[in-house]
Amino acid sequence: MSGLTAAALTTAHIDLGALQHNIGVLRERAAPADFMIVLKADAYGHGAVPVAQAAAACGVRNFGALDIPNALTVLAAGLPSDSAVLAWLHMPSQDFTEAVDAGIELTASTVAELDRIAGSRSSRVPVVQFKIDTGLNRNGATAETWPALMSRAAVLEAAGRIRVKGVWTHIAEASEDEDTLAMRRFDDAIAVAATHGVHFSVRHLAASSAAFRRADVRYDMVRIGGHCWGIPSFDGVTPADMGLIPVMTLVSRVTAVAERASGVRLAEIAAGFLDGIPRESRGRVSVAIRGRRVGLDREIGHSSTLVEVTGSDIAVGDEVYLFGTGEHSEQTVREWGDRTGTLGDEIVSRVGARVPRIYSGTN
Numbered sequence: 521m522s523g524l525t526a527a528a529l530t531t532a533h534i535d536l537g538a539l540q541h542n543i544g545v546l547r548e549r550a551a552p553a554d555f556m557i558v559l560k561a562d563a564y565g566h567g568a569v570p571v572a573q574a575a576a577a578c579g580v581r582n583f584g585a586l587d588i589p590n591a592l593t594v595l596a597a598g599l600p601s602d603s604a605v606l607a608w609l610h611m612p613s614q615d616f617t618e619a620v621d622a623g624i625e626l627t628a629s630t631v632a633e634l635d636r637i638a639g640s641r642s643s644r645v646p647v648v649q650f651k652i653d654t655g656l657n658r659n660g661a662t663a664e665t666w667p668a669l670m671s672r673a674a675v676l677e678a679a680g681r682i683r684v685k686g687v688w689t690h691i692a693e694a695s696e697d698e699d700t701l702a703m704r705r706f707d708d709a710i711a712v713a714a715t716h717g718v719h720f721s722v723r724h725l726a727a728s729s730a731a732f733r734r735a736d737v738r739y740d741m742v743r744i745g746g747h748c749w750g751i752p753s754f755d756g757v758t759p760a761d762m763g764l765i766p767v768m769t770l771v772s773r774v775t776a777v778a779e780r781a782s783g784v785r786l787a788e789i790a791a792g793f794l795d796g797i798p799r800e801s802r803g804r805v806s807v808a809i810r811g812r813r814v815g816l817d818r819e820i821g822h823s824s825t826l827v828e829v830t831g832s833d834i835a836v837g838d839e840v841y842l843f844g845t846g847e848h849s850e851q852t853v854r855e856w857g858d859r860t861g862t863l864g865d866e867i868v869s870r871v872g873a874r875v876p877r878i879y880s881g882t883n
């Protein structure tokens with residue numbers, strides 16, 4: 521029982537070597553398109569800074585950060601000077617000065633946003649990317665507002681107040697037809713921009729699913745989150761099927777074992793829903809103790825989980841593999857996602873901030 525300090529009972533092991541392996545597989549597949557790693561939500565719970573550093577070490581130079589605070593965090597990782605960090609979700613009255621000073625690339629979706637970016641108090645010229653909505657209705661300029669945005673972009677660029685870099689959209693990745701339609705709308709928007717004299721050096725729209733499946737959606741760059749963590753986005757597909765390795769392994773400990781009068785043996789695991797075990801996993805998911813599967817079918821509390829075990833060898837202090845690569849007979853996070861009706865991406869992102877991340881595999 522020695523060494524079972526509360527702080528270390530549940531830990532998330534992040535294999536940066538597996539991450540770099542996945543990035544290698546995915547970059548090769550996407551080539552000649554460039555590769556952006558998407559680091560929102562603290563790199564889906566994997567830790568934005570160490571992940572950014574490991575990605576940079578294997579050649580990645582484009583980082584997607586969602587918002588400015590996260591972009592500043594990513595930059596603090598000390599990335600190579602030719603790196604680009606893109607933010608796209610801004611507060612309604614965002615002051616862009618700090619972001620422009622830091623060299624963060626900013627996405628503009630409206631004329632008002634573009635004017636605020638161009639009007640920052642920074643002495644640097646902001647690098648701007650533009651977002652067009654192509655059917656997902658998740659912000660971005662519409663076909664109606666796009667011409668005015670492009671006309672303003674042309675004026676600001678001619679005045680030396682912005683540098684136009686990219687154009688992008690987000691596609692549903694749900695059906696081939698929808699994605700094809702979104703691509704045509706994207707092409708139309710690029711053509712409209714050209715009539716205003718606005719030209720983009722980087723065009724991008726695909727995330728994990730579409731980028732893996734379809735060459736024609738990759739344009740100049742793909743933006744990848746989920747597949748980098750070794751979580752397949754396709755039904756019935758294992759990480760190994762895609763040549764990927766799950767990056768996060770969540771490990772806890774048995775903290776108590778009790779035998780009921782009925783002969784049933786119960787073990788308490790030191791992780792609950794505050795650590796990121798979805799309560800929906802009760803009765804649906806299993807974990808591995810001593811290489812054997814144990815169903816999470818008793819009780820999931822805020823900080824502990826009760827399971828029924830067979831075999832008298834299971835003891836206090838035993839490691840419990842919640843999810844991971846499968847090496848210890850545990851399920852993968854993809855299987856957890858399938859069984860709980862959510863996405864593996866969501867499960868890793870919800871692993872509590874109080875769970876220490878332990879990194880291995882850097883070079």
Ligand SMILES: *Cc1c(COP(=O)(O)O)cnc(C)c1O
Nearest residue numbers: 558690727728743744745746747
């Ligand atoms: C989250 C996100 C991605 C990455 O999505 P995955 O499916 O995890 O690869 C790409 N682009 C944008 C704009 C995103 O918000």
